[in-house]
Amino acid sequence: MPTPSTAPRPRPRTRSAAAPARPGRHRRRGVAALTVLATLAVGCSALRTQDPAPAPDRAAAPTAPAAPPADAQAAGAQAAGAAPAAQAQAQAQAQAQARAALAAMPAARPQAAAGQELNGRVSAAEHELALQQSLAAAHRWGLAALPLRPPAPPAVKPELADGPGVKRAPGLPPVVYRVPTTDKVVFLTVDDGAEKDPQFAAMAAELGVPMTAFLSDYLARSDYGYFRTLQAHGVTIDNHTLTHPDLRRLGPDALQREICGQQDRLQQETGTRPRLFRPPYGEYTEAALRTAASCGVTAFPLWNEEAFPDHLEWRYADQKFHPGDIVLTHFRAPAADWKGTMPDMLRRVVDAATAQGFAIARLEDYL
Numbered sequence: 001m002p003t004p005s006t007a008p009r010p011r012p013r014t015r016s017a018a019a020p021a022r023p024g025r026h027r028r029r030g031v032a033a034l035t036v037l038a039t040l041a042v043g044c045s046a047l048r049t050q051d052p053a054p055a056p057d058r059a060a061a062p063t064a065p066a067a068p069p070a071d072a073q074a075a076g077a078q079a080a081g082a083a084p085a086a087q088a089q090a091q092a093q094a095q096a097q098a099r100a101a102l103a104a105m106p107a108a109r110p111q112a113a114a115g116q117e118l119n120g121r122v123s124a125a126e127h128e129l130a131l132q133q134s135l136a137a138a139h140r141w142g143l144a145a146l147p148l149r150p151p152a153p154p155a156v157k158p159e160l161a162d163g164p165g166v167k168r169a170p171g172l173p174p175v176v177y178r179v180p181t182t183d184k185v186v187f188l189t190v191d192d193g194a195e196k197d198p199q200f201a202a203m204a205a206e207l208g209v210p211m212t213a214f215l216s217d218y219l220a221r222s223d224y225g226y227f228r229t230l231q232a233h234g235v236t237i238d239n240h241t242l243t244h245p246d247l248r249r250l251g252p253d254a255l256q257r258e259i260c261g262q263q264d265r266l267q268q269e270t271g272t273r274p275r276l277f278r279p280p281y282g283e284y285t286e287a288a289l290r291t292a293a294s295c296g297v298t299a300f301p302l303w304n305e306e307a308f309p310d311h312l313e314w315r316y317a318d319q320k321f322h323p324g325d326i327v328l329t330h331f332r333a334p335a336a337d338w339k340g341t342m343p344d345m346l347r348r349v350v351d352a353a354t355a356q357g358f359a360i361a362r363l364e365d366y367l
Contacts, residue, residue, distance in 0.1 A: 137206045141343065144351045147207060148358065150185050153365035160299065160367070165324065172289040173277075175300040176367060179324035185361035186325045186353055187212070189301065191240055191278065193220030193227065195331040200342035201226065205233040209350060210362035212301075214240035214278040217265050219331075224269040231270055236364050238276040239263055239297065247279050247288040255288055260295035276301055276367060299367045303328035307349045309340025321358050324366075 138146045158180045162168040165178030188211040231237050241258040267273040277297040306313040307329040332338045
C-alpha cells in the first residue's frame with residue numbers, strides 16, 4: 001500500500017456508486033473524521049471561554065485543553081494534507097457556522113435583563129401617562145392641586161381601645177370620633193342618600209376619592225342603583241337606619257327594626273352586609289349599641305368636621321385636620337342651607353385636605 005505522501009489523488013465524485021473502492025477512500029474518511037474533530041475542538045474552546053468559573057472536578061480533569069480556533073484550523077489543515085479544495089471549503093463553512101452558533105449562545109443570557117429594562121421603560125411610561133391623566137382630571141374638576149394619594153392600608157388595623165377619639169365599653173362596639181393613627185389621612189363619609197347627583201359620582205370615580213356612604217332606606221330606596229354604581233367604583237355602603245329616627249326615643253323592638261332591618265335591606269340591595277353604623281344625629285344609647293352588635297355591626301363612626309359646598313365646620317379651634325379625622329357630609333341638592341352642588345362640596349374637602357398635606361383614605365381600611 002502506498003504511503004500517504006505518494007498516494008494517488010482521489011478522482012472527482014462523479015464516479016458511479018458501483019465503482020470499486022480505492023485506497024484513497026479510506027484516506028478521505030480519515031480526513032473527514034479529523035475535520036469533525038477539529039470543528040468540535042473549536043466549539044469546546046469557545047464554550048470554555050464562556051464559563052465564568054469551571055467546576056473543581058472539571059478543572060482537575062486530565063483532558064488536555066482544546067486549542068484556540070486558529071490553531072484547530074491549522075491542525076485540521078495539516079491533517080488533511082492534500083484534501084480537495086471543496087472539502088476544505090466545506091470544513092471552513094462548518095467551523096464558521098459552529099462559531100456563529102456559539103457566539104450567539106451567550107447573547108441569549110442578557111435577554112432577560114433586556115426584557116426587564118423594556119418592562120421598566122413601559123412601566124415608567126404607564127406611570128407618566130397615569131400622572132398626566134390624573135392632572136387632567138384634577139384640572140377638569142377645578143381642583144387647586146393634584147390630590148395626595150393615601151399610604152398603603154395598615155397591615156394591622158389600629159386598636160380601638162377606650163381613649164382620646166374612641167369611647168368603648170366592654171362587650172359593645174366602639175364609638176369612634178377620630179381613628180387612632182399617625183398617618184396623615186382623613187376619612188370622608190356621606191350620609192342619608194337624598195340627592196343622587198351623577199356629576200358627583202363621575203367626579204369621585206375619576207379622581208379616585210375613597211369614601212363611605214351611610215344610607216337611610218327611606219331616602220335611598222328611590223334609586224339604589226345609583227349607590228350600587230358608587231359601590232362599583234370603591235365606595236363602601238354602610239348603615240344609617242331605615243327612617244332616620246332619634247335612637248334615644250326608641251324601644252327594643254323599634255331599635256331592632258331600624259338598625260337590623262336596614263342591615264338586611266342593604267345586604268339585599270348591595271350584596272354586602274355592613275360592618276359600620278352611624279346613628280342619626282350622632283345620638284345613641286347602650287341599647288342601640290347592643291342591638292347593632294347583635295346584627296353584625298362592629299363600630300359606630302361619628303365625625304370631627306362637617307363639609308358643605310361653601311365652607312367646612314371645624315371641631316377644633318385651630319381649624320385644621322388631624323390624623324384620623326372623620327369628615328361628615330350629606331347627599332344633598334342645592335338649597336338655602338346648602339349653597340352649591342355635591343361636586344362643589346367634594347372639591348372643597350379635597351382641596352382643604354391637600355393644602356394641609358393630608359390624603360383621603362378609606363375608612364374601612366382602618367376600622
